[in-house]
Amino acid sequence: MLQRFHKHHCTHNAIAGTDQTSLANARWKQGLLQPKPATRPHTHQRCARSRRPTVGRPRALLGLLQAGRAGRGKGSSESIEDKVLSTFLSGSATPYSSYIADPRSFLHDVHPIIKQVWLVVVLGTAGRAPAAVQASLCLVTVLQTISTLPPRLWQPQLKRLGLLCTVILLFVCIGADSVPPKLQTRAPPPQVSGLPSLAASKGAYKHVLFHWGIFTITQRSLTLACSSASLTFLALQSASLTLTTTPSEEIALALQSLMSPLRFLGVPVKQVTLSVLLALRFMALVLEEMRNLALGLAMRGVDWKAMGPGSGLNVIVRLVGRLFSNLFRQSEAVAQALHARGFVSADEHTIYTGLLHKSRPFNNVICCSAIAGLLAQAFVHL
Amino acid sequence: MAATASNVCVSLDGQRQVLSNASLSIQKGTLHMLLGPNACGKSTLLRVLGGLLKPDSGTFSVPSSIGYVFQNPDHQVVMPTVAADVAFGLGRQKLPAAEVHRRVLEALRLVGMEDCLERACHTLSGGQKQRVAIAGALVQNPQVLLLDELTTFLEAGDQAAVLTAVRAAVDGPQRVTALWVTHRFEELTRADAASFMDGGRVQMTGTPQNVLRRMHRMKGR
Numbered sequence: 001m002l003q004r005f006h007k008h009h010c011t012h013n014a015i016a017g018t019d020q021t022s023l024a025n026a027r028w029k030q031g032l033l034q035p036k037p038a039t040r041p042h043t044h045q046r047c048a049r050s051r052r053p054t055v056g057r058p059r060a061l062l063g064l065l066q067a068g069r070a071g072r073g074k075g076s077s078e079s080i081e082d083k084v085l086s087t088f089l090s091g092s093a094t095p096y097s098s099y100i101a102d103p104r105s106f107l108h109d110v111h112p113i114i115k116q117v118w119l120v121v122v123l124g125t126a127g128r129a130p131a132a133v134q135a136s137l138c139l140v141t142v143l144q145t146i147s148t149l150p151p152r153l154w155q156p157q158l159k160r161l162g163l164l165c166t167v168i169l170l171f172v173c174i175g176a177d178s179v180p181p182k183l184q185t186r187a188p189p190p191q192v193s194g195l196p197s198l199a200a201s202k203g204a205y206k207h208v209l210f211h212w213g214i215f216t217i218t219q220r221s222l223t224l225a226c227s228s229a230s231l232t233f234l235a236l237q238s239a240s241l242t243l244t245t246t247p248s249e250e251i252a253l254a255l256q257s258l259m260s261p262l263r264f265l266g267v268p269v270k271q272v273t274l275s276v277l278l279a280l281r282f283m284a285l286v287l288e289e290m291r292n293l294a295l296g297l298a299m300r301g302v303d304w305k306a307m308g309p310g311s312g313l314n315v316i317v318r319l320v321g322r323l324f325s326n327l328f329r330q331s332e333a334v335a336q337a338l339h340a341r342g343f344v345s346a347d348e349h350t351i352y353t354g355l356l357h358k359s360r361p362f363n364n365v366i367c368c369s370a371i372a373g374l375l376a377q378a379f380v381h382l
Numbered sequence: 383m384a385a386t387a388s389n390v391c392v393s394l395d396g397q398r399q400v401l402s403n404a405s406l407s408i409q410k411g412t413l414h415m416l417l418g419p420n421a422c423g424k425s426t427l428l429r430v431l432g433g434l435l436k437p438d439s440g441t442f443s444v445p446s447s448i449g450y451v452f453q454n455p456d457h458q459v460v461m462p463t464v465a466a467d468v469a470f471g472l473g474r475q476k477l478p479a480a481e482v483h484r485r486v487l488e489a490l491r492l493v494g495m496e497d498c499l500e501r502a503c504h505t506l507s508g509g510q511k512q513r514v515a516i517a518g519a520l521v522q523n524p525q526v527l528l529l530d531e532l533t534t535f536l537e538a539g540d541q542a543a544v545l546t547a548v549r550a551a552v553d554g555p556q557r558v559t560a561l562w563v564t565h566r567f568e569e570l571t572r573a574d575a576a577s578f579m580d581g582g583r584v585q586m587t588g589t590p591q592n593v594l595r596r597m598h599r600m601k602g603r
C-alpha cells in the first residue's frame with residue numbers, strides 16, 4: 001500500500017523532483033520481466049454504482065500520515081503542521097453540492113430557468129420581508145430539502161447550516177446594539193425641560209428587550225439578526241437545492257438563455273457559459289491536485305519540529321507554487337484534448353446536455369406562483 | 383489500410399530527432415497495439431497521426447474522422463456530467479436533442495457505461511472515466527481510434543474493462559480501427575496485430591506472438 005502510493009506520487013507529482021523518464025523506464029523493464037497490475041496514481045473515488053462517497057480513502061490516507069510519523073519514532077506528539085495536513089486529507093474531495101439524478105423529486109421537474117429566477121427573487125426580497133414571511137420561507141426550504149435529498153445528505157447539511165445560522169443569529173443579536181456609541185442629542189435631556197421621560201410613560205412598546213452588563217438586545221438587533229440568519233440560510237440552501245436537482249450543464253444553459261439579451265451589448269455569452277462549465281469541472285481537479293500534494297507531504301513524514309519555526313510556512317509557499325505549475329500543465333493538456341475533440345471556438349460549439357429532461361408544467365406553474373407571491377409581498381411592504 | 387505513416391520524421395526544438403523515418407500501416411477493423419520503451423516516440427507518432435503535430439518530413443494518411451483518447455482521462459473528460467461530456471464531440475453539428483441523446487446512449491452502451499448517464503464525472507473511478515473518454519471519441523463515429531496508454535493509471539479490473547470496451551468497438555458493426563499504445567504485455571493477447579518501436583522508428587510489425595518473441599529475445603541480449 002505504502003509503496004503503491006509512493007510510486008504514484010513520485011511518477012506523477014513533480015514535487016519529488018524525480019526524473020520521470022528514468023522511473024518510468026524502470027517500470028518498462030519491470031514490465032519486461034513480470035507484468036504487474038497498474039498502480040492508481042489518481043486517487044479517484046471508487047463509487048461503482050452507489051453515489052455514496054467513500055469514507056475509506058481518507059482513513060487510509062490518515063493511516064499513511066500516521067505511518068509516516070511512526071516511521072521517525074514520534075507518534076506521540078502532533079505538530080500544528082501535521083494537524084493541518086490531516087485535516088486536508090480527511091476533507092471531502094467533492095465540491096459542496098453536486099447533482100443527484102435519483103431519486104427524482106418535485107424540484108427535478110422544474111425548469112432550470114425558473115429555479116434561477118427563484119434564487120434571485122429570494123435573495124432580493126427575503127432580507128426585507130416581515131419575520132413571518134422569512135420564517136415560512138425557511139420552513140418551506142427545510143421541508144423541500146428533506147423531501148428532495150436522502151437522509152444521509154440532508155441531515156449533515158441542515159445540521160451544519162443550522163449551526164452557522166444560529167451563530168450568526170446570536171452574534172448579530174448581541175453585537176448589533178450592545179456597545180452603542182455615547183451620543184449627545186441636540187434636544188435637552190427630559191430632566192432639564194421638565195417633561196416626563198418618554199420611555200417611562202410608555203409601557204407597551206420597549207425598544208430595549210434585554211439588558212445585562214454589556215449585553216443589550218434591542219428590537220433593531222433582533223430584527224437584524226433574524227434577517228441575516230434567514231437570508232444566509234435561504235441563500236445557501238436554495239442554491240444547494242438547485243445544484244442537487246439540476247445537472248450543471250442545464251444550469252449553465254439556463255444562464256445562457258437568461259443572459260442572451262446581453263449579446264446585443266457585445267457580451268460573449270457562449271464563451272461565458274463554456275467557461276462556467278469548464279470551471280465547474282476544473283474545481284474537482286484543483287481539489288484533487290491539492291490532495292495529491294498534501295499526500296506527498298504526508299508520505300514524506302516530515303519532522304516539522306526538527307525543521308525549526310517558520311518551516312511550515314516555507315513549505316506551504318513552495319507547495320502553492322507547485323500547485324499552480326501543476327494546474328497550468330493540466331490546463332494545457334485539457335486544451336489539447338478539447339482541440340482533439342473537435343473544439344474550435346465557443347461560438348461554433350453547441351453545448352448539448354445529452355439528456356432528455358422535460359420539466360413538468362404543473363411543477364413550473366407552482367414555482368412561478370410562488371415567485372409571483374414573493375414579489376407581490378415585497379411590493380406591498382416596499 | 384485504415385491508417386498509414388511512411389518515413390515520418392519529427393524533431394522537437396529543431397534538433398533532437400524524436401521520430402526518424404517511422405513507418406506504420408494499420409489494417410482496417412483491427413486492434414493494433416504499439417509497444418516500446420519510454421521516450422521512443424510512441425505518443426509523438428500518435429500525435430502526428432491525430433493531426434496534433436506536423437511532421438518535418440514523411441507522409442501519413444488517416445481517414446477524416448479520428449477519435450483521440452489521451453493517457454489521463456482527467457484531461458479529456460471536460461464537462462461536469464457524463465452525458466454532456468460524451469455529447470461534447472457533437473458540438474460542431476446541429477442536431478436535435480433526441481438524436482444527441484440516442485448517440486450518447488449508444489456510445490455509452492458500447493463501453494458498458496449506460497447506467498452512468500447522469501453521474502457527475504468527478505465521482506467516477508479512473509477506469510470509468512477512461513471509458514467515458516472512449517465513448518466521447520466513439521460518439522463522433524470515427525473510423526480510427528488513437529488510444530495512448532489508456533490503462534497506465536488503472537487497476538486490473540478497470541484495465542480489463544477498458545480493453546473490452548475498445549474490443550467491442552472494433553468488433554462492432556462500425557468496424558472501428560484502433561491503434562493502442564501500451565506497456566503491458568498481457569494486453570497483447572487481445573490484439574490483432576502489434577508493432578514494436580524503438581529509437582524513433584518502428585522496428586517490426588507482426589502478429590502479437592511474433593512481436594512478443596522478438597522483444598523477449600531483445601531482453602535476453
Ligand SMILES: Nc1ncnc2c1ncn2[C@@H]1O[C@H](COP(=O)(O)OP(=O)(O)OP(=O)(O)O)[C@@H](O)[C@H]1O
Binds near residue numbers: 394400419424427531
Ligand atoms: N512537448 C515536448 N517538448 C519537448 N520534448 C518532448 C515533448 N513531448 C515529447 N518530447 C520528447 O520526445 C521524445 C518522445 O516522446 P514520446 O512522448 O513520444 O515518448 P513515448 O514513447 O510516448 O514514451 P512513454 O512511453 O513514456 O509515453 C522524448 O524524448 C520526450 O522527451
Ligand SMILES: [Mg+2]
Binds near residue numbers: 425
Ligand atoms: Mg507516451
